[in-house]
Amino acid sequence: MNQKLAAPEHAIRNFSVLLSPTPRGARLARLLATQQLLAWGLPLDPAQLIVAELANNAATHGRVPGRNFQLLLYVVGGTLRIEVTDTRGDQLPRRRPTDPVAESGRGLTLVAALADRWGVARGLPPRKTVWAELTFGTAQSPQPDRPHSGPSAPPAGEKAPHQTPTLPPAGPTHSGE
Secondary structure, three states: OOOOOOOOOOOEEEEEEEEOOOHHHHHHHHHHHHHHHHHHOOOOOOHHHHHHHHHHHHHHOOOEOOEOEEEEEEEEOOEEEEEEEEOOOOOOOOOOOOOOOOOOOOHHHHHHHHOOEEEEEEOOOOOEEEEEEEEOOOOOOOOOOOOOOOOOOOOOOOOOOEOOOOOOOOOOOOOOO
């Protein structure tokens, strides 16, 4: 007897690619992410901007000659997670105040403004992963006058990076033992 298997309520989709830590690799990360988001039917903005910034940071600040960086996109339920892993775990990114006339230094401020959550996770030496999450809710936002359950909106101001990811890593996990 043939039985139809029920599709999972929240399919997990992922995309991963290794790229050279060069401006060309960063540009290719953005282009490949854009194509994957289109294939998944997800909105391009702000995800493609976050990918571009994180990939550019990996190619600029996380560059080690002969070692690639990894772009990983995955969707669980209504959350898109963007991860960029490079091999400069000794240099964790942090937001710095910038001079108003400086031509660079605003990348993580942009990521913090566009992402719902972001952070840095140390990997097996010498790796680190900078990640950002975007939530694409299907439910409508609650009305301001009506009571609602669930977490309240974060206070206005800066979103601080989280040190631990809220979704499990997509790859195999390793214990420190």
